[in-house]
Amino acid sequence: MKDYSLPTLKTIRPLITTWPIGLSYQPVRLALLFILGSLACSNNLLPAAEQNTFSSFQARISSLINQPQFKSAFWGIQIVSLENNEILFTHNEQKRFLPASGMKLFITAAALDHWAADHRFQTPVFLEGFLDRQGRVLGNLVLAGRGDPNLERRVYQPGSEDLPVTSSSLFIEEIADQLIQQGIQRVEGDIIADTTLFLHEPYGRNWDHEDLLWAYGAASSALAVYENLYYALLSPGEASGESALIEITPRQEGLIVINGVKTIPRGQKVMIKIGRNAAGTRLTVLGKVPRQHPTLTYALSVPDPALYAAQLLKSSLEKRGVFVSGHPTTRILNPLEVLQEGKLSTNKVQQRQFNYPDHQQLSNWHSLPLSETLKILMKTSRNLYAEMLLRALGAEFSGVGSLSTGIAAVKEFLAKAGISEAQLNFSDASGLSRTNLLTPESVVRLLQYMDHHPQGQLFRESLSVAGKDGTLRQRMKGTVAEGRVLAKTGSLRFVSSLSGYVMSLHHGRLAFSIMLNNYASRPRRVRQTVDAICTLMTELPGNDLSVVDPAQADH
Numbered sequence: 028m029k030d031y032s033l034p035t036l037k038t039i040r041p042l043i044t045t046w047p048i049g050l051s052y053q054p055v056r057l058a059l060l061f062i063l064g065s066l067a068c069s070n071n072l073l074p075a076a077e078q079n080t081f082s083s084f085q086a087r088i089s090s091l092i093n094q095p096q097f098k099s100a101f102w103g104i105q106i107v108s109l110e111n112n113e114i115l116f117t118h119n120e121q122k123r124f125l126p127a128s129g130m131k132l133f134i135t136a137a138a139l140d141h142w143a144a145d146h147r148f149q150t151p152v153f154l155e156g157f158l159d160r161q162g163r164v165l166g167n168l169v170l171a172g173r174g175d176p177n178l179e180r181r182v183y184q185p186g187s188e189d190l191p192v193t194s195s196s197l198f199i200e201e202i203a204d205q206l207i208q209q210g211i212q213r214v215e216g217d218i219i220a221d222t223t224l225f226l227h228e229p230y231g232r233n234w235d236h237e238d239l240l241w242a243y244g245a246a247s248s249a250l251a252v253y254e255n256l257y258y259a260l261l262s263p264g265e266a267s268g269e270s271a272l273i274e275i276t277p278r279q280e281g282l283i284v285i286n287g288v289k290t291i292p293r294g295q296k297v298m299i300k301i302g303r304n305a306a307g308t309r310l311t312v313l314g315k316v317p318r319q320h321p322t323l324t325y326a327l328s329v330p331d332p333a334l335y336a337a338q339l340l341k342s343s344l345e346k347r348g349v350f351v352s353g354h355p356t357t358r359i360l361n362p363l364e365v366l367q368e369g370k371l372s373t374n375k376v377q378q379r380q381f382n383y384p385d386h387q388q389l390s391n392w393h394s395l396p397l398s399e400t401l402k403i404l405m406k407t408s409r410n411l412y413a414e415m416l417l418r419a420l421g422a423e424f425s426g427v428g429s430l431s432t433g434i435a436a437v438k439e440f441l442a443k444a445g446i447s448e449a450q451l452n453f454s455d456a457s458g459l460s461r462t463n464l465l466t467p468e469s470v471v472r473l474l475q476y477m478d479h480h481p482q483g484q485l486f487r488e489s490l491s492v493a494g495k496d497g498t499l500r501q502r503m504k505g506t507v508a509e510g511r512v513l514a515k516t517g518s519l520r521f522v523s524s525l526s527g528y529v530m531s532l533h534h535g536r537l538a539f540s541i542m543l544n545n546y547a548s549r550p551r552r553v554r555q556t557v558d559a560i561c562t563l564m565t566e567l568p569g570n571d572l573s574v575v576d577p578a579q580a581d582h
Contacts (some may be wrong), residue, residue, distance in 0.1 A: 036344030081568055085116055088563060091556050092118070100546035105467040106564060109478055109528075110535040115567070120471075123450055123464040124542040127517030129409045129524040130458035130465070135401050135472055135489055137440040138416050139482040141423065144398035146248075148175035148371070148419075151391045152202060153383035154404075155219070162212030167353070169383065170202070170340055172249030172333070173223040174428060174536035175394045176404070176412040177254065182395065183402040185496035191364060192260070192324065193277050196339055198255040198392060203343040205390035217353035220337040223360040223380045225352035225418045226371070229332075231455025233462045240303060242326035244270040244459065247414040249428065251338040253277060253329075254411055261299065261323040263288035263316045271316050280338045287313040293320075301325060333357040360427070376427045398485050405489040410457035417456035430455070444476040458517055470526045470540035478528075478538065487513055490527050493561065503558050507532065508565045514539075521545055522578075523553045525561070534567040 092102045103119040150173050156166010178198035179190065229246030230239065238244035242256040260274040271288035287300065299314035307330025316323065329335045337355030344351060358381060365375040394400065404412035421432030424439070434453045441448050446469055452459035477486045491497025495508035498516040503509050514527025526540040541557055 051214060058459075081115075081359050084384070084563055084567055088116055088560055089557055094556070096548045096552060097543075097546060097556075101544045101549075103467040103542040104540070104560075105471045106537055106539040107471050107475065108535060109475065109538055111477070115534075115537070116300060117467075117562075120468040121450065121466050123452070123466055124524070124544050125519065125522045126458060126463060126470070126524050126526075126542060127519045127522045128410075128458040129470065129515055129517040129526050129540075129542070130456060130463050131405060131408065131413045132470065132473060132515050132526060133437055133441075133453075133465075134413045134416055134420075134456045135405055136444075136477050136480075136486060137420060137437045138397065139418060139477075139486055140440055140480065142397055142434070144396060144401075144482055145483045146397040148173055148394040149391055149555070150175055150178065150198075150394075152206065152389050153385075154387045154389050155383070156216060158209070158211065158389075160510065162210045163267060164211055164214040167216040167219050168206070168214055168340075168389070169219045169221050169358075169381070170336055171221065171381075171383065172224060172251075172295065172336075174249050174252050174415055174422060175392075176254075176409075177394060177400040178251055178392065179293050180395050181403055182399055183406055183496075185447065185500065188407040189326065190254050190256065192258050194278070195343070196277065197337045199252055199336075199343050202340065202390055203347055205392075206344065207347055207349070209389050211344075211349060211389075212354065214349060214351040218337045218341040218344070218355045219356040219358060220250055220333040220340075221335045221381055223358055224428055225249040225360065226362050226365070226376075226427055227359040228362055228430060230461045231452055231457065232430065232453060233460045235459070235461070237336070238459055240301065240327060242328055243410050245328040245411045246330065246332055247411060247418060249415075249418075249486040250336045251415060252332070253409060254409075255329045255332040255335070256326050259284075259301070259310070259312065259325045260502065261288060261316065261325070263318050263320050265318070266290065267292050267318060273312060275310075277339065279335075279341075280342075281308055283309045285309065285311040285312065289315050291315045291317050293318045294312060297323070299323065299325075301327075302497055303327075303330075306330065310507055331357075333359060334411040362429075370430065371427070371429065373426060380427070397410055398489070401485070401489040406491050408498055408516065410459060413456035413458075426581065444473065446472050446476070458519070461519075465542075466528075467540040467542055474526065474528065474538035474540070475544060478536075487528060490514055491516065493558075502554060503561060506558070506562050506565075508558065508562045511565050512561045514561075520548070523550065523557065525557050529561065529564045531565055531567045533569045535569075537564055537567070539564060562568035 103122050104116060104125050105120040106115050106116040151171050151399055153169045155169050156164060158164055245255040257279055258276050262272045264271055267290055269290045270286055271290055273284055274287050295317050297316050301312050303310045334357050341351050341355045360379055365372055402411055417433035418428030420436040422428035424436035425432040438448050450466050452464040454462040477483050490513040491499035493499045493503035493512035511530040514525050517524035522544055524542045529537040531537055546553055
C-alpha cells in the first residue's frame with residue numbers, strides 16, 4: 028500500500044539483487060552431494076542441469092526462509108502448478124496471516140465475477156423541484172452517488188501512480204457543463220450530495236487512527252470526487268527564516284491551515300510534521316525546509332467526501348455564472364438510524380434512501396469499463412477503490428452498501444469458487460485493517476479458480492508485472508523473473524505478502540502465495556528474499572515432482 032506519510036510522494040526503490048541471499052545456508056546434504064559429484068566427474072563441476080534439480084529448488088526456498096534474520100518471523104507459502112495442480116512447495120499453508128493489500132485479490136475477483144470487465148457505473152444529477160423557462164431551478168440539484176471509485180476516468184499508465192495534481196475535478200467540471208447545456212442559469216435551492224446507497228461507515232474495521240489523515244486512508248463514500256483527497260504543496264521561502272509557502276489544491280472550503288514551517292539554509296535536512304483536528308477543519312504543518320528545495324507534495328484525505336462533492340459542484344456552477352441561493356449539503360445513511368435489534372434493517376434502509384424519478388434526471392456520468400478501474404486498484408494498490416467496490420457489491424447484494432453486506436457478497440463468491448471461509452476473516456477490502464486473516468492455501472485456490480474464469484485474462488492483466496509496472500516496477504529487474512511474475516503486493520508494518528502467477532522457464536505456469544508476518548528485518552531484505560523465491564520459481568526445473576514442507580526438511 029502507498030505510504031503518503033513519507034516526505035514526498037516519490038518512492039525510492041532500491042535495486043534488488045537476489046543472488047547473494049541464502050548462499051551460506053545451503054543444507055549439508057547438498058554440500059555432500061556436491062563433493063561426491065565432483066569426485067565422480069574427475070574434479071569437474073556438475074553440469075548446471077544436474078545442480079538445478081527440483082529437490083534443490085525446495086531446499087533453496089527452505090534455506091531462504093530459515094535465515095537467522097527471520098528467526099522471529101512467521102512464513103506461509105504455497106506454490107502450485109497450474110498445468111497439473113501439483114503442490115510444488117508448501118509451508119504453513121493453512122495458517123492464518125495478515126495479508127495487507129493481498130485482500131484486494133478477493134475484491135477484484137468478486138467484482139469481475141459479478142459485473143464482468145465492461146461494467147460501467149453511472150453517476151446522475153436529479154432535479155428536485157422545477158426548471159422554468161428562464162433557466163431557474165426552483166428547488167434542489169441532487170448529485171447521487173452510485174459507488175464509482177474512478178469518477179476522474181483515470182487510465183493506468185506505468186510510472187504514473189498518483190492522481191495528477193490539478194485545481195479541479197474532471198468529473199465535476201463535466202457535470203457542471205452538462206447542467207449548463209440543460210439551460211440552467213440559476214438555482215433557487217441547495218446543491219445536495221446523496222450518498223445513501225452506502226451506509227455511512229467511512230473506514231474499515233480496526234484501522235489505525237494515524238492512517239486516516241493520509242490519502243491512502245481516505246474515507247469511503249458512494250461519491251468519490253477527486254478520489255476523496257486533496258494535495259498540500261509545500262515550497263520554501265526565498266530567504267532563510269521566512270515562512271514556507273503552502274498551497275492547497277483543489278481548494279478546501281472552510282479549511283484553516285496553520286503554517287509553522289520555516290525556511291532554512293540550503294543543504295540542511297527537511298523535517299515536516301502534519302496533523303489536523305478531529306473535524307478535519309484545521310490543518311497544522313510544522314517543520315523546516317531548505318532554500319531552493321523542490322516542492323514537497325502531500326496527499327491528504329478529505330474528512331467529509333459527500334460535503335466535498337457538493338461544495339465542488341456549487342463552486343463549479345458559480346464559476347460558470349450560475350447563481351446558487353442555497354448551500355452545499357448532504358444526505359447520508361446513518362447506521363444508528365437503520366438498525367433493528369442490533370442488525371441492519373432493510374425496511375429502515377429503504378425508508379431513508381431517496382428514489383428520484385427518471386424524468387427528473389438532468390445529467391449523467393458514465394464510468395470507464397470496470398477493467399480500467401481494476402488496473403488502477405491493483406497496480407497502484409488503491410485502497411479507496413477496493414473499499415468502494417466492496418460496498419458496491421454489498422449494494423447489489425442487498426440494496427445497501429456496507430462492510431457487512433459487501434463481505435457477505437464476497438463470501439457468496441468464495442462459496443461458488445469452492446473456497447472455505449472457515450479460516451478466513453474479512454474486516455475491510457483494502458488490507459489496512461489488522462484483523463484481516465487469510466491463508467496461503469485460500470489465496471492459491473482463488474488464483475486457480477480465476478485462472479479458468481471467463482474473466483481470468485483481465486484478472487491477470489490487473490496484476491503488477493515484475494520489473495515492468497505497478498508496485499513491482501522496480502522489483503526483480505535484471506533477473507529471469509522480470510516480466511514473468513504477475514502478482515499483488517501487500518505491506519504493513521511487520522507484514523509482507525506477494526501472491527500471483529509465474530511463467531516458469533521449464534515448468535509452465537504456477538500460482539503462488541508468499542506471506543510473512545512478525546519479521547524484524549528491514550523491509551528491503553524481506554523484499555529481496557521474496558524476490559529470490561520468485562526467481563527460483565521462474566527457474567524451476569521440470570522433473571522430480573515431490574512435495575516438501577520445510578518443517579520436515581534438513582537444515
